[in-house]
Amino acid sequence: MRKLDYAGAIREAMAQEMERDPRxxxxxxxxxxxxxxxxxTKGLTEQFGPERCFDTPICExxxxxxxxxxxxxxxxxxxxxxxxxFMILATNQLLNMVSNYIYSTGGKLKVxxxxxxxxxxxxxxxxxxxxxxxxxxxxxxxxxxIAPTTASDVKGMxxxxxxxxxxxxxxxxxxxxxxxxxxxEEPYEVxxxxxxxxxxxxxxxxxxxxxxxxxxxLAADILYKRGVSVEIVDPRTLAPLDEDLIVESVKRTGxxxxxxxxxxxxxxxxxxxxxxxxxxxxxLKAPVKRIGFAHTPCPTVRELENEFYPNARTIVRGIEExxxxxxxxxxxxxxxxxxxxxxxxx
Amino acid sequence: xxxxxxxxxxxxxxxxxxxxxxxxxxxxxxVKHYPENLMRTPMHMSMGQxxxxxxxxxxxxxxxxxxxxxxxxAAFLAQTHDTDLFFSELYGRSSGTGEGxxxxxxxxxxxxxxxxxxxxxxxxxxxxxGAGFANMRLGTGRTAVVFFGDGAADAGVFWESLNVAAxxxxxxxxxxxxxxxxxxxPREARQVPASLTEAVKAFxxxxxxxxxxxxxxxxxxxxxxxxKAHRERRPxxxxxxxxxxxxxxxxxxxxxxxxxxxxxxxREWISRDALLQQRVRLASLQMSESAIVAVEDxxxxxxxxxxxxxxxxxxxxxxxxxxGVFHEKA
Numbered sequence: 001m002r003k004l005d006y007a008g009a010i011r012e013a014m015a016q017e018m019e020r021d022p023r024x025x026x027x028x029x030x031x032x033x034x035x036x037x038x039x040x041t042k043g044l045t046e047q048f049g050p051e052r053c054f055d056t057p058i059c060e061x062x063x064x065x066x067x068x069x070x071x072x073x074x075x076x077x078x079x080x081x082x083x084x085x086f087m088i089l090a091t092n093q094l095l096n097m098v099s100n101y102i103y104s105t106g107g108k109l110k111v112x113x114x115x116x117x118x119x120x121x122x123x124x125x126x127x128x129x130x131x132x133x134x135x136x137x138x139x140x141x142x143x144x145x146i147a148p149t150t151a152s153d154v155k156g157m158x159x160x161x162x163x164x165x166x167x168x169x170x171x172x173x174x175x176x177x178x179x180x181x182x183x184x185e186e187p188y189e190v191x192x193x194x195x196x197x198x199x200x201x202x203x204x205x206x207x208x209x210x211x212x213x214x215x216x217x218l219a220a221d222i223l224y225k226r227g228v229s230v231e232i233v234d235p236r237t238l239a240p241l242d243e244d245l246i247v248e249s250v251k252r253t254g255x256x257x258x259x260x261x262x263x264x265x266x267x268x269x270x271x272x273x274x275x276x277x278x279x280x281x282x283x284l285k286a287p288v289k290r291i292g293f294a295h296t297p298c299p300t301v302r303e304l305e306n307e308f309y310p311n312a313r314t315i316v317r318g319i320e321e322x323x324x325x326x327x328x329x330x331x332x333x334x335x336x337x338x339x340x341x342x343x344x345x346x
Numbered sequence: 347x348x349x350x351x352x353x354x355x356x357x358x359x360x361x362x363x364x365x366x367x368x369x370x371x372x373x374x375x376x377v378k379h380y381p382e383n384l385m386r387t388p389m390h391m392s393m394g395q396x397x398x399x400x401x402x403x404x405x406x407x408x409x410x411x412x413x414x415x416x417x418x419x420a421a422f423l424a425q426t427h428d429t430d431l432f433f434s435e436l437y438g439r440s441s442g443t444g445e446g447x448x449x450x451x452x453x454x455x456x457x458x459x460x461x462x463x464x465x466x467x468x469x470x471x472x473x474x475x476g477a478g479f480a481n482m483r484l485g486t487g488r489t490a491v492v493f494f495g496d497g498a499a500d501a502g503v504f505w506e507s508l509n510v511a512a513x514x515x516x517x518x519x520x521x522x523x524x525x526x527x528x529x530x531x532p533r534e535a536r537q538v539p540a541s542l543t544e545a546v547k548a549f550x551x552x553x554x555x556x557x558x559x560x561x562x563x564x565x566x567x568x569x570x571x572x573x574k575a576h577r578e579r580r581p582x583x584x585x586x587x588x589x590x591x592x593x594x595x596x597x598x599x600x601x602x603x604x605x606x607x608x609x610x611x612x613r614e615w616i617s618r619d620a621l622l623q624q625r626v627r628l629a630s631l632q633m634s635e636s637a638i639v640a641v642e643d644x645x646x647x648x649x650x651x652x653x654x655x656x657x658x659x660x661x662x663x664x665x666x667x668x669x670g671v672f673h674e675k676a
Contacts, residue, residue, distance in 0.1 A: 097473065108676075
């Protein structure tokens with residue numbers, strides 16, 4: 001099978017759906033420009049015309065209401081925010097309008113609106129270009145929230161989101177755009193609300209969110225060499241959550257670390273830890289542990305930025321502590337960092 | 347308007363009267379029965395302002411996609427004439443527009459062209475622009491019409507929406523029901539431009555103002571405006587001066603608040619009430635008093651029948667709490 005990166009998979013999902021259904025369109029600040037949201041919208045204006053792939057004025061809230069109106073009246077919009085931080089401007093529409101319109105019409109109506117938002121990181125993105133804020137949106141009834149990790153997942157899940165008759169917010173981590181894997185060429189759906197075991201294991205479950213699954217895989221490789229078997233569960237969809245998959249995994253392993261790509265305080269990791277603790281209480285051999293950002297605004301300077309973000313090393317240390325293992329010497333390990341590839345600026 | 351315009355067809359004048367009367371009488375029913383505590387939903391009454399949405403919706407002849415604020419009773423009834431749905435929703439019944447989950451602030455019947463009503467100031471405005479875009483793309487021939495108060499023109503999203511509609515050349519009708527107050531704060535305390543109508547002209551759109559207090563004047567204005575909006579492919583802004591008779595929210599008056607003078611309001615607005623004007627006009631068109639009363643009686647009967655139906659309709663069961671958060675396939 002041919003290989004495709006995550007950005008290419010997003011582009012292919014949108015292009016195939018736009019081809020299949022003339023009601024689908026994509027818009028947002030910078031969408032049709034040369035840089036084309038990291039290539040994810042590249043060539044779509046040329047292929048489908050400026051009425052189906054277009055730029056907008058810098059007014060996120062208005063353009064979200066615009067998407068709602070277009071969705072109610074028969075189109076299938078995809079609204080793109082190049083940073084989650086900018087999507088905050090749209091929360092009036094997302095939380096007050098988009099999320100409750102279906103309910104206040106007794107469930108009769110459709111709001112087929114997809115909102116894509118990019119989680120930034122690295123090379124000094126700083127406090128206003130680096131947020132995830134998953135739980136701000138999973139908190140709200142009426143919104144579906146997805147955060148695919150792999151290229152094949154993002155293609156299938158975005159396709160499913162575009163075909164869904166409900167609002168879906170898709171979080172895409174900036175660093176995942178380069179992740180390549182085998183991705184089927186034909187259109188397909190990965191159903192929303194279904195998680196995935198990225199790596200089976202026996203001793204401990206790591207529930208990873210978005211980029212943290214990449215770090216979890218590295219941590220699992222390191223620990224494997226020491227005879228520790230790590231299971232990695234990627235919920236993929238945060239709302240509605242595939243709770244059963246996570247609970248079954250933790251019941252098998254008896255231990256769980258939630259590795260969130262966000263702040264810990266009141267974050268999605270708190271929701272996961274609470275549910276796991278409730279459902280696996282008698283089976284847990286240790287308290288559920290949470291890993292996430294330092295509870296500070298994201299600093300710009302590289303050295304502090306490195307301290308701010310958790311990584312594979314954080315996960316390794318967490319598992320060692322949970323299993324009562326000596327902290328291994330990790331000097332020989334290669335903690336791959338996208339910083340080496342990512343030279344900015346954005 | 348210096349010259350007397352061509353008179354409208356008598357049937358149109360009657361239709362406008364009926365629509366005004368329907369909205370007024372429905373709200374009079376609410377005022378009377380609200381204290382029974384069976385309509386437990388915050389009411390933002392249209393009374394006094396009905397002629398704006400009545401005139402505009404009639405002018406669009408059923409081809410409007412209406413977006414309204416929380417003060418949407420008149421717009422809803424002007425567009426749908428559906429008192430069954432209206433009262434069912436206010437009484438919180440399964441047969442309402444949203445099986446009681448919406449209430450007065452969220453009236454919506456998209457199949458009849460009343461797409462939504464919203465309780466947060468100005469939030470409905472950009473949604474109308476998106477609907478205008480869909481109408482253009484799908485070639486429906488319909489017109490997105492958004493009603494809002496002058497308070498919404500304080501909000502950035504109003505100006506952004508105007509900009510987007512003009513930029514994308516969408517024939518969206520922005521209708522400001524300009525009653526001069528945001529709750530009790532006068533426009534002068536909130537907005538710098540001496541005239542909204544003038545300020546809006548900076549955008550590529552047609553900006554109109556009407557202070558006639560007359561439903562037929564609004565009707566003519568809207569007919570011309572919607573025709574031009576489609577021809578020129580650009581939005582229209584209608585600034586219609588009006589007066590809210592009752593308090594901001596609730597069914598009582600608010601003279602005791604002291605922010606406006608009762609005698610002045612009576613002199614400037616209530617004495618030339620649009621419904622009364624239209625009734626006088628029908629008489630001048632040789633419609634007999636008994637014929638007018640017959641029209642009024644028919645509407646009263648319809649309202650009573652709708653209320654009776656609503657009060658007999660089932661209240662949604664507890665199993666409906668979790669239903670409809672997401673779209674339910676029919």
